[in-house]
Amino acid sequence: MSAPDANDPSNGSTVAVETGWFRFGVVLAILQLAFLALVIGLLQVDVVLGLIAAVVLSTVGGIAITVYVLWWK
Numbered sequence: 001m002s003a004p005d006a007n008d009p010s011n012g013s014t015v016a017v018e019t020g021w022f023r024f025g026v027v028l029a030i031l032q033l034a035f036l037a038l039v040i041g042l043l044q045v046d047v048v049l050g051l052i053a054a055v056v057l058s059t060v061g062g063i064a065i066t067v068y069v070l071w072w073k
Contacts, residue, residue, distance in 0.1 A: 035058075038057075
């Protein structure tokens, strides 16, 4: 006996798989990794420069993600 398919419309509860949101999450994870590497590199060079970059980039990135999700997606 096999488990019922979640995407089978005959069982009444259809679950739509949104691959677009999955790709969005993967892209965000890659960008977060690049951001982390940049901040760590800047902290090695100059602490103040690293902190400024971390605050500015995280604020701008958070606003950009919010705008993208709420208005363009």
